Amino acid sequence: CEFGALGSRYRPLLPGFSPTLSSRDFVAALLAALRLEPATAAKPVADFALGVRRVFFSAGAMATLDELMHGSQADVAAILDRVRAYVARRRWVRATAAVSASLWLQRRIVARRRLAALALRSRALALSLPAAR
Secondary structure (H helix, E strand, C coil): CEHHHHHHHHHHHCCCCCCCCCHHHHHHHHHHHCCCCECCCCCCCCCEEECCCEEEECCCHHHHHHHHHCCCHHHHHHHHHHHHHHHHHHHHHHHHHHHHHHHHHHHHHHHHHHHHHHHHHHHHHHHHHHHHC
């Protein structure tokens, strides 16, 4: 199934959820909230796999998704809470990764500048020594 189709099918069942989330992120959050197992390199056999434009379900996983999403209001509310928690966790992980990457990059830039300044000083010293003899 394509992300847009699944998003348009299940987003109305979760009222009050952020419409700014892309269809791919919404589907990933929904499937994680439903505790379906994603396929990974270490675990190729699972309930679903996310592609570039589509979600690939194993046999019976789509029926499980429909069954869970068309449950009682309490079930849907619990799913909505888990989706919100998943989205918050993902945003936190992405933000901390961005901060870590920027701090790492800053350290690399400072180290590179120090190394370049040291190289200039050593070249200047090497050029000045033979001239003094």
